[in-house]
Structure formats: structure tokens, C-alpha cells
Amino acid sequence: MQRPGPFSSLYGRVLAPLPGRAGGAASGGGGSSWGVPGSHVQPPGCEQSGVLGGASRTNTNGGEASSVLPGASTMSKAEEAKKLASRAAVENHVKNNQVLGIGSGSTIVHAVQRIAERVKQENLNLVCIPTSFQARQLILQYGLTLSDLDRHPEIDLAIDGADEVDADLNLIKGGGGCLTQEKIVAGYASRFIVIADFRKDSKNLGDQWHKGIPIEVIPMAYVPVSRAVIQKFGGVVELRMAVNKAGPVVTDNGNFILDWKFDRVHKWSEVNTAIKMIPGVVDTGLFINMAERVYFGMQDGSVNMKEKPFS
Numbered sequence: 469m470q471r472p473g474p475f476s477s478l479y480g481r482v483l484a485p486l487p488g489r490a491g492g493a494a495s496g497g498g499g500s501s502w503g504v505p506g507s508h509v510q511p512p513g514c515e516q517s518g519v520l521g522g523a524s525r526t527n528t529n530g531g532e533a534s535s536v537l538p539g540a541s542t543m544s545k546a547e548e549a550k551k552l553a554s555r556a557a558v559e560n561h562v563k564n565n566q567v568l569g570i571g572s573g574s575t576i577v578h579a580v581q582r583i584a585e586r587v588k589q590e591n592l593n594l595v596c597i598p599t600s601f602q603a604r605q606l607i608l609q610y611g612l613t614l615s616d617l618d619r620h621p622e623i624d625l626a627i628d629g630a631d632e633v634d635a636d637l638n639l640i641k642g643g644g645g646c647l648t649q650e651k652i653v654a655g656y657a658s659r660f661i662v663i664a665d666f667r668k669d670s671k672n673l674g675d676q677w678h679k680g681i682p683i684e685v686i687p688m689a690y691v692p693v694s695r696a697v698i699q700k701f702g703g704v705v706e707l708r709m710a711v712n713k714a715g716p717v718v719t720d721n722g723n724f725i726l727d728w729k730f731d732r733v734h735k736w737s738e739v740n741t742a743i744k745m746i747p748g749v750v751d752t753g754l755f756i757n758m759a760e761r762v763y764f765g766m767q768d769g770s771v772n773m774k775e776k777p778f779s
């Protein structure tokens with residue numbers, strides 16, 4: 469088991485003396501694009517969609533969009549916090565000769581930037597497994613070595629963002645619709661490290677993330693799956709709709725996404741298992757007992773690291 473590195477402090481707030489703090493192109497100078505450097509093309513498949521029947525939104529960032537748009541200073545603080553968390557995680561966990569799982573979203577862009585810097589500076593030999601089309605593009609654009617689970621079925625370390633993290637380090641993921649591949653990659657990784665900004669740190673799931681739990685479904689089953697989830701667990705289920713396309717969001721796997729807006733705190737492990745058993749469900753955005761550590765970038769420029777007591 470790898471020992472804590474220089475940023476580590478169990479449940480502690482750690483000031484991150486990060487080298488090379490200048491932001492990379494993909495951060496868009498404090499923006500929150502999921503894009504890649506030199507590209508104005510929004511990665512497909514990981515697009516955050518509008519809510520069916522709800523107010524339309526123009527923000528395509530999986531972690532940013534909300535019904536109440538935060539002010540500009542909160543946004544830039546959040547972006548800076550993503551960068552701090554990402555860089556702390558990369559400093560602490562990325563080592564030579566690793567197979568890395570590369571997550572999806574806006575936070576992971578900062579991690580990939582730092583990984584690419586370290587590969588150049590330290591001549592690291594790394595192989596990267598993407599969790600989405602967006603991650604694949606990031607890996608290629610930053611000149612990292614792209615591979616897949618056929619050639620590298622064992623991953624040393626997966627790094628990914630999250631939409632919300634509870635006190636037990638259970639996660640909601642899939643705000644960008646990439647949950648299934650993200651769970652596969654995290655599930656086959658020896659270590660799964662999460663990077664997030666301060667807005668994702670909650671006591672209970674649903675405290676701050678109000679867009680529900682994403683569920684990837686086979687398209688022909690989206691109506692019966694929706695009905696089954698409501699019947700078993702209550703709440704509201706919405707088919708996630710695309711923004712710049714008529715109709716639903718279609719995932720990188722050719723499926724639909726349901727967003728289940730739950731109305732109370734559940735026993736998430738049981739709920740996750742039960743939903744996965746519903747015919748037509750591919751996977752859920754509940755990542756139960758998977759994250760070993762979470763690095764939260766904080767508003768004051770520090771990094772708060774939380775980890776499972778047993779790890």
C-alpha cells in the first residue's frame with residue numbers, strides 16, 4: 469500500500485505548495501471547459517444536458533451547471549480549487565511505470581495537464597486508459613500514451629472527478645454522462661483517487677447536488693426502468709435531454725441517461741444493487757465504497773484530503 473505523500477493529512481487541510489501553478493490552455497483561464505487545448509470542439513458524449521421539462525441551460529460542464537448560476541468569483545474559485553486538488557493528487561499518487569485510469573469532466577483536465585508536465589519533466593513512462601471519448605481526446609491532445617483494457621486490464625491508479633462526495637466517501641458521478649466507463653475503469657484499478665472542488669463535499673448525498681443520480685439505461689427500456697425506480701424508491705426520474713441536439717443525450721455507449729431525483733437519504737449500497745438489478749439498467753452513478761481518497765480544493769487555496777479509515 470502506498471504511503472501518504474507530501475500533501476497527505478488524514479482529514480486534514482493541507483496547504484499545497486504546488487509547482488508550476490500557471491494554468492494550462494484547457495482550463496480556459498479560469499473557465500470550466502471540458503475541452504482540450506487547441507480545440508473549440510466540445511467533446512461529445514460527455515455533454516451535460518438540459519432537464520426535460522425544466523429550465524434550459526447553456527452550460528455544458530458536467531460539474532458546473534445548476535439551476536442557479538453561481539457568481540463569477542465563485543466560478544473562478546471553483547476552477548482554481550479543481551486545479552489545486554488535481555495537482556495535489558497527481559503529485560502524491562502518479563509514479564513511473566504506472567497504468568493510469570483517466571476520468572472525465574472538467575476537473576480531470578487539470579490532472580491531465582499536470583501528468584503531461586511530469587511526463588516531460590521526469591521522463592515518466594505511463595500508459596493511460598480513458599473513461600470516455602473526452603478522456604481519450606485529452607490523453608491524445610496532451611501527448612500521453614493511450615491504451616485500453618484489452619491491453620492493460622489491470623490499472624494501477626484511476627483518477628476522476630465527482631459530482632458529490634458524502635461523509636463515507638460514497639460518490640455521485642455521471643453529471644457528464646460517462647458513469648459506466650468511469651465505474652469500469654475505477655473498478656479495475658488498484659487505487660481510485662477522486663479530485664473535486666469544495667462544492668462537492670457533503671455530509672449526505674443530495675445535500676448539494678440536486679440533479680439526481682444518473683442511471684445509464686438501454687434506450688428501449690427507459691420508460692419501464694423509470695417506473696420501476698419510482699415504484700421502489702420514490703422521487704422523480706427524468707430522461708436527460710441534449711442541449712444542442714433534438715432528443716435525449718446519447719452516451720458514449722449508445723445509451724440514454726435517466727436522472728433520478730431522490731426525495732430522501734437511502735441506504736445507498738442497497739439502492740445501488742437494487743437499481744442495477746432492474747432489467748435495462750447498465751449502471752448507476754452511485755460509486756459506493758470505491759474511492760480511497762478524495763482531494764478537495766478549497767476556497768482559501770488549501771487542499772483538504774479525506775480518506776477511508778481502512779485504507
Ligand code: 5RP
Binds near residue numbers: 532576629631647
Ligand atoms: C462525468 C463525471 C465527472 O467526473 C463529474 O461530473 C465531475 O465533473 P467535473 O469535474 O466537471 O465537476 O462523473 O460523468
